[in-house]
């Protein structure tokens with residue numbers, strides 16, 4: 001199946017698009033968001049700023065996605081999405097995390113992009129338990145792959161322990 005789990009710094013991947021685990025402002029932050037903005041250069045922030053605000057400070061509501069060029073990154077595009085903050089699991093977190101992955105791939109299809117690398121969305125500052133997030137993320141990506149067989153997806157973990165969690169979730173689906 002064209003779904004690989006790797007341990008890497010996502011900013012180094014030369015794919016069609018990398019996914020950013022952003023916040024609703026799309027104006028940068030810590031974690032993978034900060035790393036992507038540093039590696040892409042200041043033009044990325046300018047491109048994000050130019051996206052329309054749906055409410056004061058909100059350029060991308062939780063669960064949705066927006067696309068910008070990748071600028072200085074080896075990836076051609078950045079697809080920004082905003083994962084849910086974990087509030088215990090009964091606040092719609094799984095549905096929102098699923099919709100992040102689906103909306104990213106919807107944008108990818110619209111732009112004719114095949115090779116997409118995802119970070120572990122919501123698994124850092126937003127506190128989503130990694131094993132639960134992995135089941136949602138990989139279940140959704142597998143489902144999308146059954147509809148769109150030309151996609152080539154990478155789940156990019158930043159640490160070996162995180163890769164182990166994601167690999168176990170994938171193995172349990174086989």
Ligand code: AR6
Nearest residue numbers: 009010021023029030031032033035122123124125126158
């Ligand atoms: N490459 C791949 N994965 C990374 C990298 C990297 N360079 N750096 C961190 N990670 P987080 P969230 C992993 O906190 O939980 C930001 O401030 C990290 O180890 O980046 O969705 C935004 O602006 C973790 O496993 O994203 C938001 O405010 C995963 O990426 C908020 O954090 C996601 O961790 C979003 O929180």
